[in-house]
Amino acid sequence: MMCCEGTERKIIHIDMDAFYASVEQRDNPELRGKPIAVGYAEERGVVSAASYEARRYGVRSAMASTKAKRMCPQLIFVHGRMEVYHEISRQIHEIFHEYTLSLIHISEPTRHLRISY
Numbered sequence: 001m002m003c004c005e006g007t008e009r010k011i012i013h014i015d016m017d018a019f020y021a022s023v024e025q026r027d028n029p030e031l032r033g034k035p036i037a038v039g040y041a042e043e044r045g046v047v048s049a050a051s052y053e054a055r056r057y058g059v060r061s062a063m064a065s066t067k068a069k070r071m072c073p074q075l076i077f078v079h080g081r082m083e084v085y086h087e088i089s090r091q092i093h094e095i096f097h098e099y100t101l102s103l104i105h106i107s108e109p110t111r112h113l114r115i116s117y
Contacts, residue, residue: 014096017061020049020085024078034076041065041077048080 016022020038025031035054039047045065057072069075 016092018049018052018055019089020080021051021054023081023085023088025051027084028078031076031078035059035072035074036076036078037065037068038078038080039065040079041069045077 021036024036024038025034031051033053034051035057036051037047037054037059038049039045043066047059047061047063047065047068049061050059050063050068054068054072054075057075059068059072059075065077
């Protein structure tokens with residue numbers, strides 16, 4: 001797509017779907033390398049985020065916890081810490097703003113950075 005007199009528009013897509021799970025693994029070394037899900041393991045629980053290790057078994061965000069446990073019996077559930085995620089997200093946004101002021105909020109873990117004008 002062309003923009004502004006022959007300048008090609010450049011957009012970086014940042015998808016941090018495993019962000020919450022990665023924070024938990026960063027902060028708790030015992031969880032590193034293991035399939036984890038941030039969410040609630042109860043019958044009506046939902047996976048908020050799944051680690052890459054859990055994704056290998058097909059576990060995904062927004063999946064019912066009971067289905068996730070069937071797909072990955074060794075799945076470890078951890079409760080979310082939204083205040084921690086918000087603070088780390090703020091720090092990440094500060095880094096993004098070092099490269100562009102055009103930050104497009106798609107969803108909580110997903111952003112687009114426009115790096116050409």
